[in-house]
Structure formats: C-alpha cells, structure tokens
Amino acid sequence: MFMQNTLTRLMRLPLISIALIQGWALGGGAEFTTACDFRLMTKESNIRFVHKEIGIVPSWGGATRLVEIIGSRQALKVLTGALKLDSQKALNLRMVEEVLQSSDETQCLEEAKEWLKQFIDGPPEVIRALKKSVTAGKELCFEEALQVERDLLGTLWGGPANIEAIARRGKYCK
Template identity: 80%
Template sequence: KELRQKMASLLTTSPVPIRTKFLHQIGLSLYNTSHGFHEEEVKKKLQQFPGGSVDLQKEENGLGILTLNNPSKMNAFSGVMMLQLLEKVIELENWTEGKGVIVCGAKNTFSSGSDLNAVKALGTPEDGMAVCMFMQNTLTRFMRLPLISVALVQGRALGGGAEFTTACDFRLMTTESEIRFVHREMGIIPSWGGAARLVEIIGSRQALKVLSGALRLDSEKALHIGIADEVLQSSDETECLREAREWLQQFIKGPPEVIRALKKSISSGRELCLEEALQMERDLLGTVWGGPANLEAVARRGKFKK
C-alpha cells in the first residue's frame, strides 16, 4: 500500500512537458484557434452533408465494434459521419472498461474515403484545410485511445478509408480485399494523417511507392511489406468479424487497467522523446503496481514455485 501511495504521488510531480503531452493523449485536439482552426464552424459545414452513420457496439468483454455504415456509397464518409466518428471516439475515450476495438465497414467493404458530394461542395483550399484539421484531430485521438485497435479490411479501403486503417494498431485483410491510397489520382495528397502514419508503419521508401501509385496493396503485397498483419481465411462478412474477434483476443486478455496502461506506454514511446517516455512508463507503472492483477499474479507464481 505504501509503495502504491509513493508511486501515485509521482503522477502529481511529473515535469510540465510530459504532463502536457500526456493530456493530448487522452482527448485534447491537435489544433485550436491559434492554428486558424474553428471547430464549431467546421462542424456546421459538415452537418450540411448527411448520409450514413458511424455505429458503435460496446460489449461486456471490453471489445468495441466500430462500423462505418454507408453501403450505398461504399461506406464513404459524409459530413455527418465525420461528426459521428468524433462522437464515437470521445465515447471510447471515456469507456474505462474498454480494452480493444475493431473498425469495419458495412456490407463487406471497408470505406471509399470521403463522399464526393461533400468534396465538391467544400472545394476551396480553406475548406480543405479545415476538414483536414478536423479529421487529423479525430484520427489522432483515435490512434491515442488506450485500446488496442484493429482495422478489418474487407473489400476496398480507398483514399480516406486507407488513411483510417493506418490509425489502427493492426490491419487484417481478406484474400480479395485491397488498400489503395488514391489521392494522387485525385490531384491531392493524404490529409487525414495517413502519409505520416504510413511512413511509421512501412518506412519512407515503401510509403513513397504506395502513395505514388506504383504499388497497389492487395492482401498478398500488403502482408509482404508489413502494412497487413494477417490475411483471414474467410471473406464472409460475419465469419470475418468472428475471425477478427478471435485474433484480437490474444492481445486483450487480462484486466482493462493493465491493457490500457500497456497501450498508453506504447503511445508515449512512439510520440515522446526517450526521457519523457521513460517518465511516462514510470507513471503508468504506478497505476498498476500492487494492484489486484499484480498481486494475484505474484501470489499465483508463488504457488507454482512451491
């Protein structure tokens, strides 16, 4: 108990930089008015483009299923869906019992990116920058969730849909599925953070091949270069989800506080400098050392040795 109190006290004495950056990991935005980003104005514009939905199912075992649901347009993101995605991310940020989340698309395909109706209507550079900042905020918050995330790619993940997959910790594909960054063909570049995340996943040389269009990622190629973690056996929508659940279970066994601390430590290791990441690791240890799961494991190991 005394050790836990000492470790907990460290949480209140961390240097300002580490505490400030940690706050960004649990729900604050990348951009604000100082960057020329006016979130409420962007939300009003996005609200003008309805269609589809983003649905979240939270299960008692700590697993969430986030479904992109706009099948008549290959699950393209309407403006309203972009708003709903932020709402679901905030809901997941506050789900203290959550351990993992699977992102999938309705009707056996992932997502074709942005709804072209919204793209055409928001045609000025200013509008493009505003939506860019909004979606970068949302997907960065998703990436920093203390949940282990998997993109279940059935059918196609195109454009913004491909970018969303890079915000997940893992990507599972079916034999017929493909991931394509079609931005160059549209005369633009990735703007939801997909380029930066892709470089982290597969390196700059491979990312350049993918983003320039020279390398199309069917499941075999995606697995070979490391963007896909596994190719599932089935292509049936229901069976794929079952396989994805089973695959994710190996990473989320155990109590939520341990899984969530583990994911936070990985996020800090990725985004902070070494000294700050080590401090974060220390602070996170203080939340689980001497806790129920730790004490139970120590007692169990002690019995094995007798």
C-alpha cells in the same frame, strides 16, 4: 483538420484498435486503417492510397502514419505509385498483420475477434497502461516516454492485477 484530429485521437485511445478490411479501403479509408493499432484483411480485399490520382495528398495523417508502419521508402512507393495493395502485397509490406481465411462477413468478424483476443486477454487496466506506454514511446522524446512508463507502473504496482498475478506465479515457481 477535423479528420486529422479524429484519427489521431483514435490512434491515442488507451485501448487496442483494429481495422478489419473487407473489400476496398481507398483514399480516406486507407488513411483510416493507419490510425488503428492492427490491420487485418480478407484475401479479396485491397488498400489503395489514391490521392495522387485525384491531385491531392493524404491529409488525415495517413502518409505520416504509413511511414511509421512500413518505412519511408515503401511509403513513398505506395503513395507516389498509388499502388493497389492486395492482401499478399499488404502482408509482405507489413501493412497488415494477417490475412483472414474467410470472406464471409460474419465468419470474418469472428476470426478477427479470435485473433484480437491474444492482445486483449488480461486485466483491462494493464492493457490500457501498455497501450499508453507504447503510444508514449512513439510520440514523446525518450526521457518523457520513460517518465510515462514510471508513472504507469506506479498506478499498477500493488494493485489487484499485480497482486493476483504474483499469487498465481507463486504456484508455478515452486
């Protein structure tokens, strides 16, 4: 229960999270990757939910999140087959967003940071609000998620990021 709660809290953090897979992500490691918003891996890396092989099921929320990431049929194949997902299979299943070119630990980390920039470039309060909005859309009923969106807009409308963005846009709209 502890790891289930921990990974759920990670998933709900109001920031963008990324799992950088270098080498093997087995069992609990595979489950951990599902709690992150994005997954990147090196060419030589593998993901494998080995739970069946040791007579258990994922219990950290990995199966539930895997269904959300790749769909129920593919998740069933991955889990019941204890399939080894190399980088190409993981990419084809949309388990990972990208396969990094470098395998060098330092270069790989820099490549991942560069990839992540496109999603975190902007006012932090806006990025946090967008993450909260997506999380609400995943976890809440439709009407409640809409209310979260309205509430979040209320915290940003007329704020510094909004005013600065409108001022910048005005220059380009003429």
